[in-house]
Structures are given as C-alpha cells and as structure tokens.
Amino acid sequence: MLEQSYYDKADEIIAEHGRIQKALIPIIQDIQAYYRYLPSELLSYVALQLGINEAKAYSVATFYENFSFEAKGKYVIRVCDGTACHVRKSSLILERLYKELGLSKEKHTTDDMLFTLETVSCLGACGLAPVLTVNDEVHPSMTPEKVSELIAGLRGEQA
Amino acid sequence: MKLESREDLQISRKQAINKIKKEDCRILICAGTGCLAGGSEKIYKKLKEMAEGIEGISLEFGPEAAHIGVHQSGCHGFCEMGPLVRIEPWNYLYIKVKEEDCEEIFQKTVLKGQPVERLLYEQDGRIYPEQEKIPFYAKQTRLVLKNCGHINAEDMDEYIAMGGYEALEKALFEMSPVEIVEEILKSNLRGRGGGGFQTGYKWKQVARQPEKIRYVVCNGDEGDPGAFMDRSIMEGDPHKMLEGMIIAGYAVGAQEGYIYVRAEYPLAIKRLKIAIKEAEENGILGDNILGSGYGFRIHINRGAGAFVCGEGSALTASIEGERGMPRTKPPRTVEQGLFAKPTVLNNVETYANVSMIIKNGAEWYHEIGTEGSPGTKAFALTGSVKNTGLIEVPMGTTLREIVFDIGGGLKNDGEFKAVQIGGPSGGCLVSNNLDVKLDFDSLKKLGAMIGSGGLVVMDDGTCMVEVARFFMNFTQNESCGKCVPCREGTKRMLEILERIVAGNGSLEDLDLLEELGEAITATALCGLGKSAALPVLSTLKNFREEYVEHVVDKRCKTGNCQAMIKYVINPAACKGCSKCARNCPVGAISGKIKEPYVIDGEKCIKCGACLDNCPFGAIYTEN
Numbered sequence: 001m002l003e004q005s006y007y008d009k010a011d012e013i014i015a016e017h018g019r020i021q022k023a024l025i026p027i028i029q030d031i032q033a034y035y036r037y038l039p040s041e042l043l044s045y046v047a048l049q050l051g052i053n054e055a056k057a058y059s060v061a062t063f064y065e066n067f068s069f070e071a072k073g074k075y076v077i078r079v080c081d082g083t084a085c086h087v088r089k090s091s092l093i094l095e096r097l098y099k100e101l102g103l104s105k106e107k108h109t110t111d112d113m114l115f116t117l118e119t120v121s122c123l124g125a126c127g128l129a130p131v132l133t134v135n136d137e138v139h140p141s142m143t144p145e146k147v148s149e150l151i152a153g154l155r156g157e158q159a
Numbered sequence: 160m161k162l163e164s165r166e167d168l169q170i171s172r173k174q175a176i177n178k179i180k181k182e183d184c185r186i187l188i189c190a191g192t193g194c195l196a197g198g199s200e201k202i203y204k205k206l207k208e209m210a211e212g213i214e215g216i217s218l219e220f221g222p223e224a225a226h227i228g229v230h231q232s233g234c235h236g237f238c239e240m241g242p243l244v245r246i247e248p249w250n251y252l253y254i255k256v257k258e259e260d261c262e263e264i265f266q267k268t269v270l271k272g273q274p275v276e277r278l279l280y281e282q283d284g285r286i287y288p289e290q291e292k293i294p295f296y297a298k299q300t301r302l303v304l305k306n307c308g309h310i311n312a313e314d315m316d317e318y319i320a321m322g323g324y325e326a327l328e329k330a331l332f333e334m335s336p337v338e339i340v341e342e343i344l345k346s347n348l349r350g351r352g353g354g355g356f357q358t359g360y361k362w363k364q365v366a367r368q369p370e371k372i373r374y375v376v377c378n379g380d381e382g383d384p385g386a387f388m389d390r391s392i393m394e395g396d397p398h399k400m401l402e403g404m405i406i407a408g409y410a411v412g413a414q415e416g417y418i419y420v421r422a423e424y425p426l427a428i429k430r431l432k433i434a435i436k437e438a439e440e441n442g443i444l445g446d447n448i449l450g451s452g453y454g455f456r457i458h459i460n461r462g463a464g465a466f467v468c469g470e471g472s473a474l475t476a477s478i479e480g481e482r483g484m485p486r487t488k489p490p491r492t493v494e495q496g497l498f499a500k501p502t503v504l505n506n507v508e509t510y511a512n513v514s515m516i517i518k519n520g521a522e523w524y525h526e527i528g529t530e531g532s533p534g535t536k537a538f539a540l541t542g543s544v545k546n547t548g549l550i551e552v553p554m555g556t557t558l559r560e561i562v563f564d565i566g567g568g569l570k571n572d573g574e575f576k577a578v579q580i581g582g583p584s585g586g587c588l589v590s591n592n593l594d595v596k597l598d599f600d601s602l603k604k605l606g607a608m609i610g611s612g613g614l615v616v617m618d619d620g621t622c623m624v625e626v627a628r629f630f631m632n633f634t635q636n637e638s639c640g641k642c643v644p645c646r647e648g649t650k651r652m653l654e655i656l657e658r659i660v661a662g663n664g665s666l667e668d669l670d671l672l673e674e675l676g677e678a679i680t681a682t683a684l685c686g687l688g689k690s691a692a693l694p695v696l697s698t699l700k701n702f703r704e705e706y707v708e709h710v711v712d713k714r715c716k717t718g719n720c721q722a723m724i725k726y727v728i729n730p731a732a733c734k735g736c737s738k739c740a741r742n743c744p745v746g747a748i749s750g751k752i753k754e755p756y757v758i759d760g761e762k763c764i765k766c767g768a769c770l771d772n773c774p775f776g777a778i779y780t781e782n
Contacts, residue, residue, distance in 0.1 A: 020480075021479065021480040021481075022478065022479050022480040023480065024480040025460070025461075025463055025477065025480055026460070026461070029422075029461055029463060059482055060480065060481065060482055063465065063482040063483065063484075063639075064463035064464050064465050064483070065463070065464035065465060066422055066462075066463040066464035067463065081384075082384030082385055083384040083385035083541070083542070083579065083582065083613065083615045083629070083630075084384070084385045084541035084542055084547075084615055086384075086629055087541075087542045087543065087615060087617060087621060087626075088542075120423060121382065121384050121466065121633060121636075121637070122382070122383070122384035122385060122386070122387075122423070123192075123423055124192065124381065124386070124387035124390040124423065124424060125192050125193050125196065125238070125387070126238075126385055126386075126387055126539055126541040126547065126613075127193050127237075127238025127239045127241075127387075127541065127547045127548050127549070128193050128196060128197075128238055128239065128241075129541065129547075131196070136425055137196075138192060138193075138195070138196035139196065140193065140196045140197060
C-alpha cells in the first residue's frame with residue numbers, strides 16, 4: 001500500500017481526464033510525469049477507477065516503452081541513437097556514460113538514485129547530432145569529453 | 160477577442176499586418192529545439208532587455224520612438240548553424256550567435272542597419288548577409304515551411320498576418336464540402352507520411368460513409384530516426400497544420416480532431432496547446448467557427464514511446480487507450496478508424512499543404528513538382544554532409560542537387576557513398592542514383608521510398624553492413640509482436656547481421672537474409688513489418704561486395720565493425736613498460752620489460768584499453 005497522498009494525487013489526475021478508457025494513457029502519463037515512474041499500485045487503482053480490468057491496464061502500460069514501474073533517478077539521461085546520431089558515433093557517448101556512471105545495458109539507474117540512463121531512437125534534433133537529453137533539456141553535439149564534464153557538473157550540483 | 164464572422168477575421172488580419180509593418184526593425188531569435196539547446200533563450204532575453212533599456216527605442220509602437228519587435232520564432236531548419244538570429248527588414252541571418260554578441264548586434268545592426276560580418280554565413284570564401292541568398296536556402300522552395308523561422312509560433316496574429324486562415328475563410332464561405340474534396344483530389348496531394356496515398360481519395364471515402372460521426376486525425380508520431388520535418392512544422396507554424404485539419408473536418412463532416420504527437424517532442428506539444436487555445440479563444444476552433452455554423456474541436460494525445468503507433472490502425476488504437484497494435488484490414492481507417500468511426504488520417508506535413516491548395520487552387524499546385532507527385536517535400540538532411548538541416552524542395556529534385564548544392568557536399572571532403580532515405584522503412588541510394596528525381600514513383604522503382612523524408616548522407620567511412628544491422632535492431636526493438644513474420648523474422652535477421660558484424664558470418668547467411676527479407680515483406684501484417692527488411696535488401700543489392708568482405712575475408716574496411724579491428728603494437732615505438740599488459744582485462748598482451756610487447760589476436764576482445772593507456776602511442780589498429 002502506498003501512502004494516501006499517492007491516491008489523492010491519482011484522484012486529482014483522474015478527475016482532470018475523466019473516467020473513460022480513452023483517458024487511461026493520458027492519466028498514467030501524468031502520474032508518471034509527477035512521480036517520475038508509475039507505481040504499480042496506482043496503475044491498479046486507476047484501472048479500478050476507470051472500470052477496466054487490471055490485466056488490461058497492465059497490458060497497455062507494459063506495451064509502451066515510456067512507462068516504467070521502477071523508480072527513476074533524479075536526472076534521466078536519454079542518449080539518442082537515431083540514424084544521424086548513430087552515424088556520428090553516438091555509441092561512444094553511451095559507452096562513456098556507462099563507464100562514468102557504472103551502469104550497463106541491464107542496469108539503468110545508479111544506486112544513489114541520481115542518474116537513470118536510457119537510449120531513445122530519435123529526438124528529432126538530428127542537425128545537432130550526436131545529442132542527449134537530461135530531463136528533456138537537449139545537449140547538442142556531444143563528445144565523450146563533454147559527457148564527462150556534464151556528469152561532473154551534475155554531480156557537483158548535489159555537493 | 161472572439162471573431163464572429165469572416166469580416167471580423169479580415170479586420171483582425173489588417174490589424175495584424177499593420178502591427179508587423181509598424182516594426183521598424185524585427186528581430187527573430189530561433190526557438191526551435193536545436194537553437195534552444197544552443198542557448199537561444201538567453202539571447203532572446205538579452206536582446207529584449209537591451210531594447211527596453213535604450214532611449215529612443217520601444218518594444219511598443221509609438222510615433223516618437225523606433226519600434227523594435229523582438230520575437231522567438233520557430234525552426235529555420237539550419238540547425239547546425241544555430242543559434243540563429245534573423246533581423247528584418249535587412250533579412251540578415253546571424254549564425255552561431257552567443258550572448259556576448261548581442262551588444263554588437265544591437266549597436267551595429269539594430270541602430271545603424273549594418274551587418275555584423277563575423278556572424279554571417281560564409282561558404283567558399285563568400286559572405287552571405289541575406290538569409291535568402293545563402294546557397295542552403297537559395298536552392299530551396301519553402302512553401303510548407305515558409306513561415307517557419309519568420310513568425311512567432313506562439314502568436315496567432317502573426318500567422319494571420321501572413322495570410323493564415325484565408326484558406327479556411329474561403330473553404331467555409333465560398334466552397335461546399337464536396338468542392339473542397341474535389342479540389343484536393345484534383346491537386347493530387349499525396350500523403351507525406353510515407354505511403355504517398357492520395358489525400359483527396361481518403362477524404363472522399365470518409366465523406367460518403369453512411370455513419371455520421373467522423374473523425375479527423377493527425378499523425379504527428381514522427382518516429383523515423385533521422386526525420387524531424389513534422390516536429391519543425393508543429394513547433395514553428397502550428398496554425399498551418401490546424402488550418403488544414405479544420406478544412407479537412409469541414410470537408411468530410413467531422414466535428415472532432417485528434418493530434419497524436421510523440422512524447423519525445425515536448426516543445427511541439429507545448430506550442431500546439433498554445434495554438435489550439437488561441438484558436439479557441441478567437442473563434443477559429445469550437446462551436447460556430449467564424450459564424451459559419453460549423454463547429455470543430457481538436458484534442459492532443461501524447462505518444463508513449465512506441466514506433467508502431469505511426470501506423471494508422473495502431474495510432475487510433477493508442478488514442479482509444481489500447482495497446483498500439485495494428486489490425487488486419489479491411490475494414491480500412493476511412494470506414495472504421497478511430498472509435499470504429501470513419502476517419503481521415505493524414506500526417507502533419509500533409510495537413511500543412513492543404514491551406515495553400517485551397518487558397519491558390521489545384522492548378523497552381525500542379526505547377527510545382529512532378530506530374531505524378533505535385534508539390535514540395537520537406538527532407539531532413541543529416542549525416543556526413545556539410546549543411547545539415549531541414550529543407551524543402553519541389554518533388555522531382557535530384558539527390559545531387561540536395562546533397563551537393565543545398566547540403567554543400569560532404570563533410571571533411573569525404574567521398575559520397577550512399578544516402579539512406581526513408582529511415583528504417585526505406586532503402587539506400589548510391590552514387591549511380593545521384594541524378595534520380597526524388598518523387599514517390601521513381602523511388603519505388605529503385606526499391607526505396609521517400610518515407611517520412613529522412614535523408615542520411617553516408618561517406619566512405621560508413622559500413623553499410625553495420626547500417627543495415629542498426630536499422631534491423633531498431634525495427635526488431637519496435638516490432639509490436641502481433642504477427643509472426645515481423646516478430647520472429649526480424650529477430651532472426653538481426654541475429655544473422657550481428658553474426659556477420661562479429662566476424663562469424665558465412666556466405667550462406669547472405670542468401671538466408673534475402674530469403675527471410677522477402678518472406679517478411681510478403682507476409683507481415685502492417686507497413687512497419689512489410690518494410691522492415693528494406694534496408695537490408697537494399698544494402699545487399701547495392702553493397703554485396705561489402706557483405707562478402709565481412710563474411711569471407713572477415714574484414715571491415717571502414718573500421719566500423721569493432722570485432723574485425725586488429726590491435727597491433729608497433730615494436731619500434733614500444734618501450735616495454737608493460738602498462739598495456741596490466742590494463743588488458745583478458746591477459747592477451749605479453750612480453751618482457753623493456754622489450755616490445757605483443758598482442759595475441761585470438762585472446763583480444765578489442766576493448767581498446769591498451770590503446771587508450773599506452774603512454775608512447777605505440778598501439779594502433781588495422782582494419
């Protein structure tokens with residue numbers, strides 16, 4: 001069971017979108033935007049409130065890549081691996097981040113809950129390739145060196 | 160103010176035009192995703208601050224002071240040169256502007272009308288003060304993107320001043336829905352999202368359905384990696400797209416429209432929301448639009464990260480709150496689309512074409528482009544080309560003109576190898592195809608497709624096998640899993656490609672790839688699956704020798720395929736310090752102190768740790 005405040009927040013979001021199935025995705029998007037992940041208890045709660053069965057809600061939430069049942073770090077770094085970025089060696093950017101953060105293909109979030117690392121197929125900023133985003137803020141023309149500086153800078157903000 | 164009639168809108172337009180005319184100087188700071196990332200927000204604030212602080216200058220119109228307009232515009236398309244600042248009436252375009260440059264821009268240009276030369280674009284020793292004269296722009300025909308970069312995307316008045324919503328007026332007050340459909344049909348406008356299906360035909364089909372509840376849906380789920388034209392339209396000129404949607408709604412008798420935008424485009428979503436709100440407040444959207452009696456509303460749905468939702472039936476399923484999976488057809492979307500009602504589904508760029516066709520007529524439209532593919536097409540030009548960015552050219556423009564005239568040729572003077580067109584659904588065009596006219600039909604003949612219009616230029620340093628693996632990896636990841644050919648087939652194809660780039664492929668693998676590719680193309684359920692094998696089949700056709708080199712010689716001449724790189728120690732440069740051996744995670748390096756070390760190629764895992772750590776630069780790679 002989550003704290004009551006979670007359910008209150010969910011009620012607030014549900015009220016905004018209405019109790020109909022077509023509102024399911026916008027509702028869980030807003031919940032995720034607020035908590036930076038989708039608590040599975042809330043997904044069940046939303047399903048109940050919308051009158052759809054839990055399995056259905058679960059099938060929708062797991063289908064889309066954006067939904068995460070795991071809590072994410074404070075800084076969500078998304079490395080673009082679209083064609084333009086790939087051709088301009090985005091793989092080196094990703095490797096450097098794995099190294100800097102001690103993460104891997106299987107481990108996405110650092111233990112101190114500061115960083116989550118994801119890849120994304122295209123951010124549509126191809127003219128600035130290779131790019132990455134930190135919580136939706138675009139960082140253009142990255143190099144492995146700039147990656148190290150960026151991480152050091154973000155860590156510095158914590159100190 | 161709510162506009163209640165056509166006259167109200169016309170008065171409002173006159174006022175909007177006057178407002179812009181009164182600006183003695185108009186500063187447009189690009190606020191597209193690219194330039195914002197480069198810090199254009201700070202430049203905007205700084206310039207605005209300066210305009211406020213100087214005597215004799217005002218941000219508001221007044222007879223005694225010079226009236227300076229400082230605005231944030233949409234994307235100019237020349238993202239690599241950003242942040243961009245355009246200054247009218249001289250049309251100077253400043254590139255790579257920094258906050259420190261604002262003072263000089265203000266003193267020289269705004270106050271004296273002179274250009275700041277060091278911020279101007281230069282190519283082949285020539286400086287181009289005027290934006291329109293820069294080769295990148297001079298060779299383009301910007302119709303759909305006309306307003307992008309020239310107006311404030313968050314101010315509807317600016318769109319109206321540029322002739323916006325004139326087409327809507329004409330449609331609502333001078334034409335019947337049937338006439339509109341006929342005009343679009345006559346224009347032969349073809350869907351810009353990939354398929355190239357006739358837009359007018361779709362509209363006609365929806366209009367004649369017995370079911371009276373109908374929907375207009377805009378596909379803004381631009382998921383193709385390497386394509387961003389729709390993003391730029393939504394961010395830079397959102398009203399143009401809304402206008403197209405309202406006209407479509409009126410033509411087919413729909414009362415509601417949905418825009419499905421991918422979640423990776425937060426700025427596009429923000430600008431669209433502002434545009435819809437403004438249109439509602441001004442009586443352009445809502446009940447009784449401009450007093451015509453026709454009512455139309457538009458909703459925005461955010462995608463949630465599923466590429467397959469760019470497919471029509473998957474997209475409508477997603478709006479309904481379901482898993483975004485395609486379904487078998489028929490029934491087609493025009494018969495049973497969103498909420499099982501007749502639905503017009505077009506993409507962003509297609510809707511952005513509608514207003515100019517209605518305003519200028521189908522005949523005018525046919526003067527642009529080719530017979531079978533009239534109009535223009537926006538392309539996202541990226542990769543190893545000098546000028547990357549968003550361009551718009553008439554259909555039928557050759558690849559050579561795009562890559563060499565507009566794109567300025569290859570970066571670092573590399574050699575042209577291929578262009579990957581249409582993203583993961585497209586194919587590649589090689590140097591023999593440079594003079595092919597780019598339009599729907601000619602590309603189809605070559606086994607490629609325009610797709611959404613991504614053009615990724617590749618030079619001789621790009622390995623085509625690796626590129627094919629990259630696309631297959633993408634499609635495999637995004638396969639929704641509903642049909643077997645796509646779910647299993649792409650997985651097997653990816654395995655084979657991974658085997659090849661790892662140096663473990665065989666000649667039989669190439670035949671198997673072809674066989675699988677053809678089977679998937681023939682049997683997959685939706686467009687994503689049907690085109691999934693295209694990048695592989697197309698590279699196999701054009702670059703078979705490269706595949707053969709990978710499987711027979713175990714060699715990748717570009718050095719892209721890590722597994723085939725050989726790490727070697729140059730005995731002349733090696734001092735025998737043993738640092739490499741200590742850094743090697745698999746113990747593949749051996750030797751005696753103060754004597755040259757050697758790498759055992761069998762044990763080496765090509766991690767590069769030795770090369771990174773050698774203090775004498777004695778380690779190098781062989782492709």
